[in-house]
Amino acid sequence: MSDKKEIKPGHDYETTGHSWDGIEEYNKPLPKWWLYTFYACIVWGIGYSIAYPAWPGIHSATAGLLGFSTRGQVAEEIAAVDASNATINEELAKADLVALASDTGSDLHRYATNAGGAVFRTFCAQCHGSGAAGNVGYPNLLDDDWLWGGSVEDIYTTVHTGIRQPTDEDYVRTSQMPAFGKDELLEKPQIEAVVNYVLSLSGEPQDAAMVEEGSVVFADNCAACHAEDGTGDRVQGAPNLTDSIWLYGGDYDAVYETVFNARYGQMPPMGGADLSEAEVRAVVLYVHGLGGGEASE
Structure with missing residues (x-):
């Protein structure tokens, strides 16, 4: 070297x-x-x-002499879009939802459903899924099985007021299923019997010998909400037990858990703080048009 x-x-x-x-x-x-x-x-x-935000600090980066930020730029763009849609949003907020739901060819309906899809994907998809097919504990919005009703008015109440939320309004959806096992309202053999009866309404029970006894337990303790024939009551949000659609699962263990500990599904009220009146109406029309929406009475 x-x-x-x-x-x-x-x-x-x-x-x-x-x-x-x-x-x-x-x-x-x-x-x-x-x-x-x-x-x-x-x-x-x-x-x-x-000139621009650059050097990180304890709480935030340096602002820069120009005061520019991508967050501020996005806020300006959102404000510009809101301003351009102000007129049609005002029209939507005042529209008759029932009439608008059937007026599928109007510009207002097309705008509402498109805007409602964006609102749904932003605020609702976390629970109901991006395709609205739901998940365990979160209803499928594509079928025609509704806990509280599938008309435009019913869906509006659900979205605006929420489910089982404290409110000052006269009418709120605050029904609650008793925890028959946890609160010792029924003994274990009675719970097993009624679970088998419930399963028999839409399929095969685990133990057919318990079905007759379970029908008596059901009539005494469950029919007041789910109706004598098990078809449910939308006024109380009591599900139909005769179909094969289950919110928390329809196998023996899932139904037993439901009867023993009860369920208390909640939905936040989206009207007011979270969504504007126009946004609530838009997402209502979007959900109603997914395939399971029902005609108003």
């Missing part, structure tokens, strides 16, 4: 003095264009950090 620095013939730069097995390392300078570009980037970076 050699440490001697020298300029080789035909070159205007010297070696570093390092040589390994006859291979020498040259100390060739960077091209001028690269250096000038590098220096320009440094100057540009300093100017950018002064």
Whole structure:
């Protein structure tokens, strides 16, 4: 290894003095264009950090002399869109929902359903799924099985007021299923019997011998809400037990859990603080048009 620095013939730069097995390392300078570009980037970076948000702090980054932020830009764009839609949103907020639901060819209906889809994907998809097919504990909005009714008015009440939420309004959906096992309202054999009876209404019970006894338990304790034939009561949000649609699962263990500990599904009130009147109406029309919406009485 050699440490001697020298300029080789035909070159205007010297070696570093390092040589390994006859291979020498040259100390060739960077091209001028690269250096000038590098220096320009440094100057540009300093100017950018002064003009725009750049340096992180404890609570926030430096604001920059221009006061620009992508969040502020988005807010301006949203405000511009809101301003352009102000007239049609005002019209939607005052429209007759029942009439509008059937007027599918109007510009207002098309706007409402498109806007409602955006509202749904932003505020509702977390529970009901992006395709509105629901999940365990969250209703499927594509079918025609409704706990509280599937007309435009019923859906409006659900979205605006919510389900089982404290409110000062005279009418709120606050029904509650008793916890028959946890609160010792029924003994275990009675719960097992009524679970088998409920399963028999729409399928095969686990123990057919318990069905007759379960029908008596059902009539004494459950028919007041679910009706004598098990078809439910929408006024109370009591589900229909005779179909094969289950919110929390329809196998023996799931139904037993429901009877023993009860269910208390809730939905937040979206009207007011979360959504404007126009947004509530838009998402109502969107949900009503998904396939399970019912005609108003």
